[in-house]
Amino acid sequence: MKEGVKLNNLEKLFECIKKIAKRNPEKILLPNTFFIFGSVKYDESKCIACLTCYENCPLGAYDVERKFDLSMIKKIDLSKTYWKRAIIYQLIMEIAVKDLEGYVEVPEGLPGYGSVKHNEDLCISCRKCVDLCPTGALSFECEFDMKKIWR
Amino acid sequence: MIGILICKCNGVINLNDEEIKNIKQSIGNDVEIVVENAICIRDEPWDNLKKYDKLIIAACSPQMHEVTFTNKLLDRKIFIPFMIVNLREHAFFVHENREKLIEKVKAQIKAAVEKMRITRMKYREESPPKNTNVLIIGSGISGLKVAECLEKFGIKCYIVEKSNEIGGIVKKLPNIYPYNIPGEKLINDILKRLNKTEIITNAEVVRVSGKFGDYDVTILRREDNLIEIMSKKVSCIVLATGIEEWKPYDIPYLKYNGNNVLTQLELSEMIRNGKKISGKKIFMQLCVGSRDEKHFSYCSRICCMYTLENAITLKEMGNDVYVGFMDIRTTWKTEELFKKARELGIKFIRGKVSNVYEVNGKLKISIENTLENVIEEYDVDYLVLSSALKAPETNMILSQILNIETDRYNFFKKLYPKLRGVETSKRGIYIVGAASEPKDVDECIMEAKAVAKKIINEISKPRISFIGRSKIDKSLCIGCRICYKLCPHSAIEMIQTEEGEKASVLEENCKSCGTCVANCPTGAAQLDGYSTEEMLKYIDTIVNSANLDVKIATFVCYECGYAALDMIGLNKLKYPEEFLIIPVPCLGRVGALDIFKAFSSGADGVLLIGCLDNGCHYIKGNNYATLLTSICKRILKEIGLEEDRLEIIKVVNADYKRLHKKMIDFYNKILNIKNR
Numbered sequence: 001m002k003e004g005v006k007l008n009n010l011e012k013l014f015e016c017i018k019k020i021a022k023r024n025p026e027k028i029l030l031p032n033t034f035f036i037f038g039s040v041k042y043d044e045s046k047c048i049a050c051l052t053c054y055e056n057c058p059l060g061a062y063d064v065e066r067k068f069d070l071s072m073i074k075k076i077d078l079s080k081t082y083w084k085r086a087i088i089y090q091l092i093m094e095i096a097v098k099d100l101e102g103y104v105e106v107p108e109g110l111p112g113y114g115s116v117k118h119n120e121d122l123c124i125s126c127r128k129c130v131d132l133c134p135t136g137a138l139s140f141e142c143e144f145d146m147k148k149i150w151r
Numbered sequence: 152m153i154g155i156l157i158c159k160c161n162g163v164i165n166l167n168d169e170e171i172k173n174i175k176q177s178i179g180n181d182v183e184i185v186v187e188n189a190i191c192i193r194d195e196p197w198d199n200l201k202k203y204d205k206l207i208i209a210a211c212s213p214q215m216h217e218v219t220f221t222n223k224l225l226d227r228k229i230f231i232p233f234m235i236v237n238l239r240e241h242a243f244f245v246h247e248n249r250e251k252l253i254e255k256v257k258a259q260i261k262a263a264v265e266k267m268r269i270t271r272m273k274y275r276e277e278s279p280p281k282n283t284n285v286l287i288i289g290s291g292i293s294g295l296k297v298a299e300c301l302e303k304f305g306i307k308c309y310i311v312e313k314s315n316e317i318g319g320i321v322k323k324l325p326n327i328y329p330y331n332i333p334g335e336k337l338i339n340d341i342l343k344r345l346n347k348t349e350i351i352t353n354a355e356v357v358r359v360s361g362k363f364g365d366y367d368v369t370i371l372r373r374e375d376n377l378i379e380i381m382s383k384k385v386s387c388i389v390l391a392t393g394i395e396e397w398k399p400y401d402i403p404y405l406k407y408n409g410n411n412v413l414t415q416l417e418l419s420e421m422i423r424n425g426k427k428i429s430g431k432k433i434f435m436q437l438c439v440g441s442r443d444e445k446h447f448s449y450c451s452r453i454c455c456m457y458t459l460e461n462a463i464t465l466k467e468m469g470n471d472v473y474v475g476f477m478d479i480r481t482t483w484k485t486e487e488l489f490k491k492a493r494e495l496g497i498k499f500i501r502g503k504v505s506n507v508y509e510v511n512g513k514l515k516i517s518i519e520n521t522l523e524n525v526i527e528e529y530d531v532d533y534l535v536l537s538s539a540l541k542a543p544e545t546n547m548i549l550s551q552i553l554n555i556e557t558d559r560y561n562f563f564k565k566l567y568p569k570l571r572g573v574e575t576s577k578r579g580i581y582i583v584g585a586a587s588e589p590k591d592v593d594e595c596i597m598e599a600k601a602v603a604k605k606i607i608n609e610i611s612k613p614r615i616s617f618i619g620r621s622k623i624d625k626s627l628c629i630g631c632r633i634c635y636k637l638c639p640h641s642a643i644e645m646i647q648t649e650e651g652e653k654a655s656v657l658e659e660n661c662k663s664c665g666t667c668v669a670n671c672p673t674g675a676a677q678l679d680g681y682s683t684e685e686m687l688k689y690i691d692t693i694v695n696s697a698n699l700d701v702k703i704a705t706f707v708c709y710e711c712g713y714a715a716l717d718m719i720g721l722n723k724l725k726y727p728e729e730f731l732i733i734p735v736p737c738l739g740r741v742g743a744l745d746i747f748k749a750f751s752s753g754a755d756g757v758l759l760i761g762c763l764d765n766g767c768h769y770i771k772g773n774n775y776a777t778l779l780t781s782i783c784k785r786i787l788k789e790i791g792l793e794e795d796r797l798e799i800i801k802v803v804n805a806d807y808k809r810l811h812k813k814m815i816d817f818y819n820k821i822l823n824i825k826n827r
Contacts, residue, residue: 005629006627006674008674008683010672012687012748013742015751016750017747017751017786021791022790023789025790030786035672037743058630058651059629124672126632127632127636131632146789
C-alpha cells in the first residue's frame with residue numbers, strides 16, 4: 001500500500017463485522033454495488049497498458065506487469081479492439097511462423113505495451129480506475145472480497 | 152460543564168426526583184441537571200445557562216421548538232452548542248411501561264451527553280454576501296415581479312430576455328381572470344415601477360461560474376448581426392424561464408398553418424391586436440398534445456381557462472363558437488367561466504378533432520362525439536388548437552451551465568416538491584413561476600414574492616449554524632473521489648495538490664447532509680456534530696447503556712422520518728420502548744460503519760427511517776441508504792446473522808400510521824429471531 005494511507009473508517013468497519021460474524025465466507029455475491037462494496041474486474045484483452053489506473057489508484061493497488069502475453073492475440077476478438085491494434089495483431093498473426101505463446105518482456109518507459117496486475121487485497125472499490133480507464137478494460141462487479149476482513 | 156435542561160412540559164415529562172437522581176448517577180457527576188417547566192414560553196429557565204459550555208435540552212421535538220430555543224439562547228448572548236433530546240414525542244407520549252421508559256430516557260440523555268463531550272460543534276455565523284445584485288433569466292410576469300419586489304429593498308436586478316419582447320406569455324393574453332385585465336396592462340404596470348432594474352433583451356446566459364454570493368455570469372447579446380458580450384457579478388440567480396406554446400406540426404392531420412388553423416395563443420394575440428372577428432364559425436380544440444402519451448403526457452393546466460376566456464370574447468363579438476374537449480378542468484372559481492360560456496350558448500362537444508380538410512377553400516373538420524358515439528362534421532372558418540405548454544428548449548442548456556437538474560419534460564426540478572418549491576439543489580439559484588410547471592398568473596406572482604423573500608433572507612442576514620459544513624482533512628484524503636461522486640449537491644471538487652489529487656468542499660453548495668462523511672473510507676470527510684467519532688460514540692452509548700432485553704438502533708432522518716415519528720407521538724400511538732432513536736440529518740449519513748457498529752455494540756436490530764423514494768430532502772441520500780441496506784443485509788446473511796435484523800422504512804410524515812405498523816412488525820420480527 002502507498003505510504004501514509006490510513007483507512008480509519010474501513011478498519012473500524014472491518015472490526016465491527018469481524019466482531020459479530022459467525023461465519024467467515026471468502027467472497028460474497030452482493031445484490032448491487034456501492035462504493036467500498038464490490039470488486040474491480042480486469043480484462044486483459046481490452047487493456048492498452050496506458051497505466052492510467054496505476055498512476056491514479058489512491059491505494060497503489062496496481063502493479064505494472066512488464067510482460068506482453070503473446071497467446072492473448074489469438075483470444076482477442078479483433079472486431080472489438082481498436083483498429084490500429086487490430087491491424088498490428090492481424091499482422092503479427094499473419095507473419096508468425098510458429099504458434100503464438102509465451103511472454104515478451106516490455107522495456108520500462110514505453111507505455112502502451114504490457115499489462116497491469118490488480119491487487120484485490122488493497123482495493124477499496126472506489127471505482128476511480130474504472131471511471132478513468134479509457135478502454136473499458138476495468139469494470140465493477142457485485143462481488144465483495146471478504147478475505148481482507150478476516151486477515 | 153455540560154448542563155441538562157429538562158422541561159416538564161406541564162406534567163407530560165413527569166420524572167420524579169428519584170428517577171432524575173438515577174439518571175444523573177448513570178451519567179456522572181460532571182453534569183448538572185436542571186428541571187424546569189414550559190421552557191418554550193418562560194424566560195427564567197434560560198437566564199442561568201451562561202455557566203455551561205455545552206447544553207442538552209431534554210424536551211419536545213426540535214421540529215417544534217428548535218428555532219424558539221435557538222432564539223432564546225441567542226437573545227441572551229449564549230453562543231454554546233446544544234442538542235435537543237426529544238423526550239416527549241419519542242418517549243413519554245408513546246411508551247407505557249414506566250421502568251423501560253426510564254431506561255430509554257436514560258440511554259437517550261446519556262448518549263447525548265457522551266456525544267456532547269467530544270463534539271466539535273460550535274456557534275458559527277456566515278456573513279451575508281457583499282454583492283447583492285440578482286440576475287433573473289426571463290422577463291415574463293414572474294421574472295418582472297421578482298425584480299419589482301427586490302427593488303423595494305434596494306436590490307439591483309438584471310433581467311436577461313432571449314426574445315426582443317418583454318412580457319412573455321402573459322403579454323399575449325387579452326383578458327386575465329377574474330377582472331378581465333389585459334395581460335399587457337399587468338406587464339406595463341410592473342415595468343412602470345421598475346427604476347433600477349436593467350433589462351437586457353435578445354440576450355442569453357452562456358456561462359456561469361462561482362458560488363452563492365459571487366456568481367460570475369457571461370451574457371451574450373445579439374442585435375442586428377452585432378454580438379455583445381457582457382459580464383455581470385451577482386449573488387443569486389433566478390430562473391424565470393416560463394413556458395412556450397407547442398406548435399402542433401407533429402400532428403399532421405390537424406393541418407396547423409397559423410392562418411385558419413392556429414393555436415390558442417396566436418388567436419389571443421389577434422384579439423389583443425384588436426382584430427375584429429364576427430359572423431364566423433370557430434372551432435376550438437382543447438388538449439392538443441397535452442395528456443397525449445405521444446407528445447406530452449401531462450395536463451398543461453391553464454389552457455382551459457384562457458381558451459374559455461377567448462371563446463367568451465369571440466361569442467360576445469358575435470361568432471358561432473364550438474369547443475371540443477376531453478375534460479374541462481376549470482379549477483376553483485374559474486368554473487364561472489365554464490358556466491358563463493354555456494349560458495352564452497357556446498357548444499361543447501366531447502371528443503377530439505380527427506380530421507381536417509379543405510373543400511372549395513372552406514375548412515371542414517370531423518370530430519367523434521364520444522358522448523353520443525357519432526362522427527360529426529363541421530364547416531368552420533377557424534380551427535383554434537389549445538396546444539400543449541412546454542418547457543423552452545433553452546432550459547436544457549441552462550441546466551448544463553448551472554449544473555442543476557431538470558425533469559423528463561425539461562422543466563426545472565424543485566428541491567422538494569412540497570416544502571421547497573422555489574429552491575434548487577444549488578444555493579443561490581431559485582426557480583419561479585412556470586419554470587417548474589405550467590402555472591397561472593396569480594400563482595406566478597405568489598411564487599415571485601416567495602423567491603424575493605428567500606433572496607432577501609439569504610443576502611441580508613448572517614446564517615447561523617452549529618454543525619457548519621462538511622470538512623475534508625487533506626492529510627487523510629487519498630483522492631479516491633467517492634465523496635465527489637456521491638455528493639448530491641455537487642459540493643465537492645477535486646483539486647490538484649503536491650501530494651496528488653484531493654477532495655475539497657465548496658462550502659456554499661454544501662447542505663450538511665453528511666453523505667460524504669458516511670462513505671469516506673479514510674475518515675477524511677467530517678461534519679461537526681455528525682463526525683465518525685461522535686456518531687460511533689453516540690451509537691455505542693445508546694445501545695450499551697439501555698438496560699433493555701431487546702435493543703433496536705433506529706436511525707431517523709431529520710426530515711420526513713423524524714416528523715413521522717413525531718406524528719406517532721402526537722397521536723399517542725404506542726410502540727415498544729426498545730426503539731432507541733439516533734437522529735441523522737439525512738439517511739445518506741448512515742454508512743455501513745454505523746450499521747455494523749450498532750450490531751457490534753449489542754443491538755438486536757437496526758432500523759432506518761427516512762423519506763420516500765424521490766422524496767429525499769437531500770435528493771439522493773435515501774437512495775444511497777437503500778443500496779447500502781441491501782448490501783449490508785447480504786453481508787449479515789453470509790456472516791451468519793439473520794438479514795431480517797436490518798430494515799429500511801420510507802415514509803412521508805402524514806403516513807405515520809403505516810410507519811407505526813411497520814415498526815411493530817419489525818419489533819415482532821426481532822423478538823422472533825431472539826426467541827428462536
